[in-house]
Amino acid sequence: MNTSCTECGAELAVPNDAIVGEIVSCKDCSTEYEVAEISNGNVLLKPAEQVGEDWGE
Amino acid sequence: MKRKPQGSDGSREEAVELLLGALKIYSPTGEEAGLGAYLAENMARMGYTNVRTDRAGNVLGEVGKGKTRLLLCGHMDTVPGKLPVRRTKDEVFGRGAADAKSPLCALLLAGAKAADSGVKVTFAGVTEEEGDGAGVESLAGGGAKYDYAVFGEPSGADRIAIGARGRMSLKVEVMTSGGHASSPWAHLSAFDAFTAVLAKLRSYESSKQVDGDHFRSVSISPTIVSAGTYQNVIPCLCEATLDLRLPPSLPSSQAVREIRSVVEGSADGAKVVLTPGPPTEAYEADPGSTLVRAFQRAIIVRLKAKPVLVRKTGTGDMNTFAQKRSVGCLTYGPGPSSSSHTDFEFVRIRDYLDSIEVAKEAIGQLAALSPG
Numbered sequence: 044m045n046t047s048c049t050e051c052g053a054e055l056a057v058p059n060d061a062i063v064g065e066i067v068s069c070k071d072c073s074t075e076y077e078v079a080e081i082s083n084g085n086v087l088l089k090p091a092e093q094v095g096e097d098w099g100e
Numbered sequence: 101m102k103r104k105p106q107g108s109d110g111s112r113e114e115a116v117e118l119l120l121g122a123l124k125i126y127s128p129t130g131e132e133a134g135l136g137a138y139l140a141e142n143m144a145r146m147g148y149t150n151v152r153t154d155r156a157g158n159v160l161g162e163v164g165k166g167k168t169r170l171l172l173c174g175h176m177d178t179v180p181g182k183l184p185v186r187r188t189k190d191e192v193f194g195r196g197a198a199d200a201k202s203p204l205c206a207l208l209l210a211g212a213k214a215a216d217s218g219v220k221v222t223f224a225g226v227t228e229e230e231g232d233g234a235g236v237e238s239l240a241g242g243g244a245k246y247d248y249a250v251f252g253e254p255s256g257a258d259r260i261a262i263g264a265r266g267r268m269s270l271k272v273e274v275m276t277s278g279g280h281a282s283s284p285w286a287h288l289s290a291f292d293a294f295t296a297v298l299a300k301l302r303s304y305e306s307s308k309q310v311d312g313d314h315f316r317s318v319s320i321s322p323t324i325v326s327a328g329t330y331q332n333v334i335p336c337l338c339e340a341t342l343d344l345r346l347p348p349s350l351p352s353s354q355a356v357r358e359i360r361s362v363v364e365g366s367a368d369g370a371k372v373v374l375t376p377g378p379p380t381e382a383y384e385a386d387p388g389s390t391l392v393r394a395f396q397r398a399i400i401v402r403l404k405a406k407p408v409l410v411r412k413t414g415t416g417d418m419n420t421f422a423q424k425r426s427v428g429c430l431t432y433g434p435g436p437s438s439s440s441h442t443d444f445e446f447v448r449i450r451d452y453l454d455s456i457e458v459a460k461e462a463i464g465q466l467a468a469l470s471p472g
Contacts, residue, residue, distance in 0.1 A: 058388070060469075064400040066409055068387045075387060077406065096315050097255055097410045097437050 044086040050074040057086045066091050112453055115209055116192065118142060119452065122201045123185045123194035129177040129231040132157055136176060139208065139225045146212035148223060156238035157227040163211050166218040168470040169245060170463065172211050173236070174204030174252030174433075175229030175417060179441050191446045199440035200229075202447040203252030203433025203455070210459030217460075218467035222246065229417050233380075236417040240424035248391045248428045248466065250459070251418040254435030254447070255410055257454035258403055260395045261431035263384035263411035264419050265315060266346035268355070269377035271339070272297060272363075276370045278336025290338040291327040293370035298322065300366040301342070304359060308350070315411035318355070319345045345413065352379030380415050383422040383429065390469045391428040397469075398461035403454055432459065 044057040053071035061067065061078050067088070068075045076088035127135040136159040143151045148161030159176070178196035185194035192202070204225060211221040222244065226235030255261050274294040279287025301320050308318035320342055327338035346355055356376050363372055385392050387409055396407040412431070422429045434455040435447040 058393070062397060062400060064406055065393065065396050066387050066407060075409065092406070092408070094259075094408050094410055096313075097259075097261060097412045098414060 044081070044084060046086055046088060048072060048074055055088075057088070061086065115205070115453060115456055116187070116449060118209065119192060119197075119202055119205045119447075120185060120187060122205055123192070123196060126182050126195065127176055127178055128180040129228050132176040132225075132227045136225060136227075139176070139204075143208065143223065146208070147215055148212065154238055154242070156235050158235050158239055159225040160222060162220065162222050164215045164217060164219050164221045164463075166220050166467060168219045168467055169222070169247045170219050170466060171222050171224060171239075171246040171249040171427075172207040172252070172459075173224045173226055173239065173249060173417060173421070174207050175200055175227070175235065176204065176225045177228055177230050177235075179230050181443070183443060183445060187449075190450065191448055192452070193444070193446045195445060197439070197445045197447045198254040198435030198437060199445065200253050200433060200435075202435045202452045203254055206434055206452060206455045207250065207252045207432075207459055209456045210463065213456070213460040214463035217464040219463050221463065226417065233417065233420050236420045240421045246425065246427050247470070249418075249421055249425070250391070251416060251421070251429065251431045252433040253412075253416055253418075253431045254433050254437040254440060255431070256408075256436070257434050257451050257458055258399050258405045259408045259410050259432075260392060260399070261410050261412050261418075262387060262392055263315060263348065264382065264416055264431065265411075265413055266348075266350075266352060266380050266382035266419060267415035268344045268346065268352050268379040270342040270344055270356075270359070271375040271377070272342060273373040273375070274338040274340075274367060274370050275373070276334075276336050279334045281332040281334050284334060287334045288369045289327075290335045290370065293367035293372075294325070294327065294338040294340060296367040296370075297363055297372055298340075300362050301359065304362045308347075310347075314413045316347045316349065318347065318350060319413075321345075345415070346379075346382050348382040348384045350382070352376070352381060380419045381423045382415075383419045384411065385428060385430055389428050390471075391430055391466065394465035394469055395430060395432060395458070395462045397465045398458045401465075402457045402461045432462075
């Protein structure tokens with residue numbers, strides 16, 4: 044399933060077996076998206092929640 | 101309605117007992133043998149085969165069969181400082197409850213529970229993660245082949261740590277002629293010269309910042325500084341150890357080159373010698389890689405939750421292993437990392453039990469997603 048990155052416009056390939064909730068990222072600019080909906084072979088993405096870093100080591 | 105942790109009551113209780121037993125064995129770095137024996141005994145009982153201890157004191161064993169080869173690796177050592185082990189209704193407290201005996205036990209149990217998933221799992225309890233990393237160095241240098249590797253560290257059952265910054269220590273020696281403290285205008289202090297060097301380093305650090313993103317930024321922390329020999333003698337030597345943390349975009353060799361060029365000539369009249377320690381490079385997995393996808397899907401399926409991808413600003417065994425082996429890696433495990441190395445170290449029982457189920461599910465997902 045192909046769509047495009049809203050940040051940089053690059054083509055963004057989402058695996059055909061992706062499920063709702065999976066996080067995918069743009070290969071060009073690394074922007075992360077959450078798979079919001081899949082219907083009839085089309086995928087709808089929304090920006091993934093930005094998460095703070097983990098200090099652990 | 102609150103969701104209950106998954107698994108039967110019996111298996112939940114068994115999992116908690118396994119963790120409590122591990123916590124009761126004090127295992128600071130260098131003293132992992134007792135915990136190793138405990139794990140080996142439990143591994144044999146759970147169905148792991150070829151349970152053994154290697155030269156570094158790591159405990160290893162295999163379970164399951166399949167073309168896909170997965171390493172599950174947790175560290176057995178903790179920072180020093182005994183803490184009482186106690187269990188409340190919802191939490192377990194003790195040294196290593198978060199870092200990292202609950203991730204260690206969770207991966208051990210998940211491997212055993214996923215024995216029929218079609219993945220060959222090797223579990224490794226390794227030594228000296230809180231020290232010089234001898235355990236993982238031995239594991240990475242061994243001949244066994246793996247396609248994927250998961251390292252047990254605390255983040256939370258719904259979180260996957262897909263990156264960690266690199267690390268390198270840098271020794272800085274600043275030498276001047278020194279002199280009598282009654283005439284400081286005539287003598288350059290090595291300590292003052294060091295502060296000039298540090299100012300240059302701070303400027304370099306500022307040039308390597310990514311706004312609001314510590315993972316992709318450089319940090320430089322002076323951790324040991326010493327200078328001076330007597331109250332009225334201007335120091336002729338200042339020695340400092342700097343802890344450098346490096347993002348994936350900056351290999352250690354490049355950082356050393358750049359720092360050398362920045363520091364050269366920064367302290368007129370002083371000799372400055374930089375000695376880098378052995379580097380550990382940064383690591384970041386692709387969110388779309390097979391291993392990360394397997395864990396994402398496991399969190400969605402088992403917890404009905406959104407997976408959260410996190411990057412660690414610290415450095416761990418994952419970095420060392422990924423540096424030596426070209427395999428997909430990630431770090432996963434229960435426990436609030438904020439309680440690591442503190443006197444109130446704890447893990448929530450639900451988080452621990454959830455992470456076992458997620459890791460087990462992820463192994464099955466890995467078999468389905470792996471090519472071939």
